[in-house]
Amino acid sequence: MLYRSKHWSVKEWDCYGRSRNEYAWDDETEHLCTDNEKTANLFRILDMLRDWDPRWRVNLTYKGWNSGYRDEYVNSACSGVWDSYHKKGCAADIHIGGQDDLDTELAKTVMVAAEAWGLQDKLGIGLYGDWIHIDTRGYTSRWRG
Ligand SMILES: [Zn+2]
Structure with a gap:
């Protein structure tokens, strides 16, 4: 199934700022499109976050790399784990621009969005102070960085 993001482009999620990678591509109006189910689930949640606050980033x-989709090179250079979900096209490190919300508050908002899509049991969430990692791996995992 094709999913077209309402609010996000591949450019702001791909590590190199490309408009296309192995998991998604931008359409002519710079909206991310994907036919990967886990990538789609990630952007279902991210779209809802931007519905509520357009400053999510x-x-x-x-x-200068975007901490969304990463290839092998960028993942190693970022000291990512070898099997990182960033390489599997279903992860993003996110925060609200201009805000210093606590990771626990950010995670709470993500969970409300996840529940709206029935994805509350499918998320990896890492807490890092003023930002969080989220991925749509398909089962629950939590950690503090
Ligand atoms: Zn991450």
């Missing part, structure tokens, strides 16, 4: 690493 994918983190930028100190080297």
Whole structure:
């Protein structure tokens, strides 16, 4: 099934800012499209977050990479775990721009969005202070970074 994101482009999620990668592509109006179910689930949640607050952002690493989809090179350079969900097209490190909300508050908001899609038992969430990692791996996992 094709999913077309309401609020996000591949450019702001792909590590190199490309408009296409192995999991998703931007249409002519720069809306992310995917036919991967886990990628679609990630953006179902991310779309709902931006419905509520358009300032939700994918983190930028100190080297200028978007911390969303990563290829092998960027994942290693970011010290990501070898089987990172960032490489599997279903993860993003996110925060609300201009805000310093606590990770626990961000995670709570993500869970409300997840429940709306019936995805509450399918998420990996990592807490990192003022940002969080989320992935739609298909089962529950929680950690503090
Ligand atoms: Zn992450």
